[in-house]
Amino acid sequence: xxxxxxxxAAGTALLLPSLGRAQDKYPSKVITWxxxxxAGGGADNxxxxxxxxxxxxxxxxxxxxxxxxxxxxIGTDAIARxxxxxxxxxxxxxxxxxxxxxxxxxxxxxxxxxLVPILLIERGPLILMVRSExxxxxxxxxxxxxxxxxxxxxxxxxxxxxxxxxSGALFEHVAGIDLIHVPYKSGGAAxxxxxxxxxxxxxxxxxxxxxxxxSGRLRPLAITSKxxxxxxxxxxxxxxxxxxxxxxxxxxxxxxxKGLPAETVRVLNAAGNKALQDPGLRETMLAQGNxxxxxxxxxxxALIKSEAPRWGKVVKDxxxxxx
Numbered sequence: 001x002x003x004x005x006x007x008x009a010a011g012t013a014l015l016l017p018s019l020g021r022a023q024d025k026y027p028s029k030v031i032t033w034x035x036x037x038x039a040g041g042g043a044d045n046x047x048x049x050x051x052x053x054x055x056x057x058x059x060x061x062x063x064x065x066x067x068x069x070x071x072x073x074i075g076t077d078a079i080a081r082x083x084x085x086x087x088x089x090x091x092x093x094x095x096x097x098x099x100x101x102x103x104x105x106x107x108x109x110x111x112x113x114x115l116v117p118i119l120l121i122e123r124g125p126l127i128l129m130v131r132s133e134x135x136x137x138x139x140x141x142x143x144x145x146x147x148x149x150x151x152x153x154x155x156x157x158x159x160x161x162x163x164x165x166x167s168g169a170l171f172e173h174v175a176g177i178d179l180i181h182v183p184y185k186s187g188g189a190a191x192x193x194x195x196x197x198x199x200x201x202x203x204x205x206x207x208x209x210x211x212x213x214x215s216g217r218l219r220p221l222a223i224t225s226k227x228x229x230x231x232x233x234x235x236x237x238x239x240x241x242x243x244x245x246x247x248x249x250x251x252x253x254x255x256x257x258k259g260l261p262a263e264t265v266r267v268l269n270a271a272g273n274k275a276l277q278d279p280g281l282r283e284t285m286l287a288q289g290n291x292x293x294x295x296x297x298x299x300x301x302a303l304i305k306s307e308a309p310r311w312g313k314v315v316k317d318x319x320x321x322x323x
Contacts, residue, residue, distance in 0.1 A: 026086050026264050027060040034082075034090030036075025038068040041186075042207065043252060046121060047091050049284070050254070053275035058267075071161055071322070072096035073107065076255075080109035084116075084259035089268065092117065092255035095162055097304050102312035103161045103322055111308065116260045117300035119272035120253040120293035122285055125225035126167050126203040128238070129218045131195055139222050139241035142201060146177035154180040156190030156199040160322055163250040164190065166311060167203035167224060169318040171238075174245040194218065205250060206231075207288030224248040231289050251307075253293060253300050269297055 035047040044066060051062040067075035076096040082088035097111045109115065128139060136142050146153050157164035160183050172179050182199050184190040187208055194202045195217050203224065210231070212218040222241040223229055238246035254272050256265070275281065276294045285292050293300075314320075 026267055027058050029087060030061045030063060032088045033062055033064045034075050034079050035064055035066050036072040036091060036093060036096060039066050043091050043093055049281055050121060050275055053278050053281065054271045057271045057274050071100055073100055077108045079255060080114040080257055082257045084257045086260060086264035089254060089256045091252055093252045094250050098307035099161050099311045101308060102315040103320060114258050116256045116258060116265060117297050117304060118254040118256055118265055118268050120295060120300040120303060122290045122293045123249040123251040124290040125206050125223050126163060126248055127206055127209045127223050128201060128203050128221045129209055130201045130221060131197060132216055132219050134219060139243060143175045143177055146179060150178040151180060154182050154199045156182050156184055156194055156202045158187035158190055159183050161320060163248060164203050166314055167248045169320060170314050171246050173317055174243050229289050265297055
């Protein structure tokens, strides 16, 4: 009996290291995906789509936690301050990663040094639009009218420092014109006022602009991507319209806190890349006019580092300040 007990105890002892390794294998519990914007928006929708797909791939629950506010700063700061164990990750967006360092005097996180890029999810262009009754039929029409009456024409945006606003500010700089910026609480509110005639134009995200364009309520003048979109093959780029410097792509991707283990980054990157191969997700993203991301963490990091100084200069040149 004693010999049998000793053998049993020895066998249990031999199993303990392997059990510990199994428990330590990532992921072994629920993952929280922080979205730095409110529920129902583009960032939230994509976060939930990716979280659902990655949950199936990783074999662990992935829940989305919306921490909106501060132009994306509140949620991004929460990601930066999280324990670097891979169980709190989130959506890294254009504004908090490449714009807000120049826009806000004090930022509670360093976009380059306090966060780890994991995977670029997507990039998407904007479309310069006017209402269907507008006399403007080309971008040059807009520029000519703005030069004839400086400070008279207006453009709407979803708030200070976002891609709507920065696209307009960049257009002003490149065209050498003076426009009135009218910020709203959301891009949808700005588009509604554009249709109502309260503002003259707007750079809108392509996925949000398409329904109003297809219904004939808004007229597209140009797209901010380098090449034309297959969804609107007759729509010129801003470069083709004569304003080559106005190239803007809104982007977002998966990020984590500084100190995230390399193996954890590898696991999340592989799962994210696999999720981006899902036919349903790809169909949705392409139908919205977005470029599907993917690739390595290093490629996403390089994008962030290249975008930060560019948009910092736009903010400085346009003297943009937060609300």
